[in-house]
Amino acid sequence: MAQQEHGDRDLLAGNARYKKLQDLNEGTFGVVMLALDTQAREQVAIKFLERGAGVSRGVVREVLNHRLCVAHPNIVQFKEVFLTPQHLAIVMEFAAGGDMFEYVIKHKGSAPGEGLPEDVARGFFQQLILALDFCQKLGIANRDIKLENTLLDGALPRPNVKLCDFGYSKNEFVDSRPKTVSGTPDYIAPEVLLNDQYDGKKADIWSCGVMLYVMLTAVLPFAKRGDDRSNNLVRLQQLFPRIVAADYEQPRRVTDECRHLLKRMLTPDPTKRITIPEIMQHSWFLSNLGPGMGELNNRLPGPWTTGSPDAPFHGARRAI
């Protein structure tokens, strides 16, 4: 790929190992760049987060939690972290297939409320749940699950899911219980809005339910035509009552089994909401599950094999 500059910025200027190829995206906290790793001779994505007191705690969390998720095929692989004078740079596997939002727009059906075919949506959803199961076993809540943070690799004919962005993540073995309202309004679980504290892992399941809904219908479950999308606070005021009441229109073109699972995920009471192990036993999830996928997470190395709940943190501290 030809070297290409965006604006006049090359945050990798002078770096001996990584050479900028192009900017990929301007994120909330910084820029993500496609670069060539001249040692490994492969393309990588590098996320630059500005250093400084305001962001440093979140940045540490992002690095620690993402670093823990090594070895899962459905999570963007963390490679290393290095510092520049102004930035902390996270080097990751490059997901070449864009994000799920773009995929749904490109591949959705033409009728209103028609998203991806149910089987295709299920294939992606199964991979997303495997990624989430892995995170939850490590005590990690992502807290910003959405189509834009679900990347795809370049595999054909169908790409694989690569969950990214641990920028809002929390680890129950290390961090305090989540209190703040974080994430993207349309994906926020009711208890995040209502309670002083909440379980980020259960809130992630709600967000996955929203994601499944969007994959199936190409519309957001709690949005209505005419909503003001320009201001997050106004948007929350519009969405809040609908989210709390789980007031959404059931997708018409999907099977009853699928509707049942959606309903169980979009259950406002987090104590009654379906759990990840239960999702993985649900008949809709189990249908067409690829060979070995059901046991994948048990085969991957993880702290649960050591039996020590704080093992993941020690592992991460050593590595950083």
Ligand SMILES: Nc1ncnc2c1ncn2[C@@H]1O[C@H](COP(=O)(O)OP(=O)(O)O)[C@@H](O)[C@H]1O
């Ligand atoms: N590993 C990657 N491969 C390809 N694109 C990526 C990668 N990581 C991030 N991006 C792109 O950059 C965007 C922003 O990255 P993300 O980690 O989500 O940061 P933010 O916290 O700013 O949302 C993503 O939505 C995606 O388009």
Ligand SMILES: [Mg+2]
């Ligand atoms: Mg993001």
